[in-house]
Amino acid sequence: MKYLNIDETILTKNGAIFTAKEIAGQPKLWIDIFEKIVVEKEEIQSYMKSALKKTKKIILTGAGTSGYIGYSIEGTVLRKTNIPTVSVATTHLVSHPKNYFNSSESILLISFARSGNSPESVAAVKLADEYSGECNHLIITCNSEGNLAKHSIKNNGYVFILPPEADDKSLAMTGSYSGMLLAALLINDITNINKLKKTVGKLALYGDLILTQHLELIKKVAKLPFNRAVFLGSGPQYGTAMESHLKLQELTDGEVICKNDSYLGFRHGPKAVVDENTLVVYYLSNMDDVLRYEKDLVEAMNDGKRPIAQIGISEKSLKDVDIDELIVLSDNKTYVEEEYLSVSNIILGQLLGFYKSLDKGLSPDSPSLSGAISRVVKGVTIY
Structure with a gap:
């Protein structure tokens, strides 16, 4: 199996x-x-x-x-x-x-x-x-x-x-x-x-697509020698960026330091963390009015230090987004409500964490060598 x-x-x-x-x-x-x-x-x-x-x-x-x-x-x-x-x-x-x-x-x-x-x-x-x-x-x-x-x-x-x-x-x-x-x-x-x-069926289809057709691409990206990662998302996918940040960081036992932000928020100082050892991950909206802001930020990444790689995931095909790798989930023009993308897109962050954990010789099921983090938090006293 x-x-x-x-x-x-x-x-x-x-x-x-x-x-x-x-x-x-x-x-x-x-x-x-x-x-x-x-x-x-x-x-x-x-x-x-x-x-x-x-x-x-x-x-x-x-x-x-x-x-x-x-x-x-x-x-x-x-x-x-x-x-x-x-x-x-x-x-x-x-x-x-x-x-x-x-x-x-x-x-x-x-x-x-x-x-x-x-x-x-x-x-x-x-x-x-x-x-x-x-x-x-x-x-x-x-x-x-x-x-x-x-x-x-x-x-x-x-x-x-x-x-x-x-x-x-x-x-x-x-x-x-x-x-x-x-x-x-x-x-x-x-x-x-x-x-x-129908929406849930489409999410399952998107999940299967990531888990079959894009596994090798994500594994290849995870093997790159980055020690920082930035996850960006707007609206509902801001939560996806937050969770991806935690997944990669905990699955690598803190060896990869991560950050999350919104596309607009990233311009206000946090962009300074990007260097040649940083992976940048874009969770892209399927709403055109939101995409305008996201595309502007992607273009602005050409200013200053360039990251080691940029990977994105989008429900719709985007011809005018210049990044190293773009995972596209749909080839038709019927899309799910924006918030539902948060369900399927998180698989990208999970896989990056999983493969990077293995690449660093850790055990994804229990990656914390010191025991600093555990499945259920310990040591909290409620007063």
Whole structure:
């Protein structure tokens, strides 16, 4: 059996079998998540309708990778609900709850967690109940046995558990991240869930395309001798850039130092990090008005120090973007909603991290040689 075109025995020997299987299994996982949401449609729709009637503010939260999901969906949640929506990590909520919750406001707290066992996960839920006027909860998690899934939210919450395959065994979150992101997007548009089957099918197609036709290209880029990487994304793909930054950095045990930014934000000083040892990765929008800004930044990269390489991923073909490598996902003119690209495009960042980890002689399933990072965060005391 092969995963990511590498024999299972070799992956096992190199401590990479879980990460490889979990990255490769994402397109099928997305289909399974869609089908599970369809089964639970009536319950989800009923709960969300009731909760949103009372809600004055929506907070999207999670720790680390789980916290980045909110940055990819906050725009579409705001547009669908017409309720002010903000993404705030549990690590902020726990230390400064009064900055985000107040007794005169009814909120919906949407929590994301792979295991649900990070100390901040349940603490954030408890603090929201304590400090908010009224708090409803939507919990999206991969572990039915986790502390978050089992936490008592009585009649003011709904827990959506992803299929078992989403509960990654490796250190790095891959399928759990894209799976929770997709689940949130689908639940946000639950009334139209049946119409979204085509979108999910297209995402699975895009994922398979990256995992088959572009594996060797991504492996070749990962082998380049870079020790810095910059990931850029606009709007919903800003969250993709954030998560890619973390994936490459943690899978290389910090040997590759990474940065993320928006295209416009990168001009305001951060561009100074680019040198001849830097890889630049572009997550390109499928919206023409957004692409104008992104193309301008790509062109501006010719000014100053040139990076070792530039790679991008785009849903549509772009003839006027001058970079070393461009992965194009679609050859027709029917595109998904911009936020859904965050689900499939993250595979590029995951693969760069996976291959770079192997290139540096590390074990992707547990790359931290010192034990400084772990699958579930340790050493946090909740006061």
